[in-house]
Each structure stands twice: as structure tokens, then as C-alpha cells.
Amino acid sequence: MIISGGSNICPREVEAVLLGVRGVREAAVIGAPHANWGELVVAVEVPEPAPPSRPQSSTSNA
Numbered sequence: 001m002i003i004s005g006g007s008n009i010c011p012r013e014v015e016a017v018l019l020g021v022r023g024v025r026e027a028a029v030i031g032a033p034h035a036n037w038g039e040l041v042v043a044v045e046v047p048e049p050a051p052p053s054r055p056q057s058s059t060s061n062a
Contacts, residue, residue, distance in 0.1 A: 002031035004039050014041060023048050 002009040011029035018027035026046035031039035 002039050002041055005037045009041055018043060018045060
């Protein structure tokens, strides 16, 4: 549980929202200490791999 500004924030719920975003493969949410808020929400995402690019033709019209 992350406690930020008096609110209880469940990391699993934030992760579930992030995982619903297209292009996000993995997500982790943690709390980081903050002098005023108690904790801040910090999210780390792993993107889906990019599709392979198409090789360009190496022939020239010389």
C-alpha cells in the first residue's frame, strides 16, 4: 500500500490500468519517499517489442 497525501493507493490497481494500455508489456508500481506527501507513486513500464523493420533494398539503379 502506498500512502500519498493521506490517500491509500494500491499498486496492483495502478499496474492493472497500465497493463491495459496498448504497447505496455509489463508494469511495476512502487512508492518513493516524499517530504510533503509521504510517498509518491512511481511506475516503471516495459514496452512491447517493436515489430521488425523491413529491410531496405540494397540494389541501386546506376
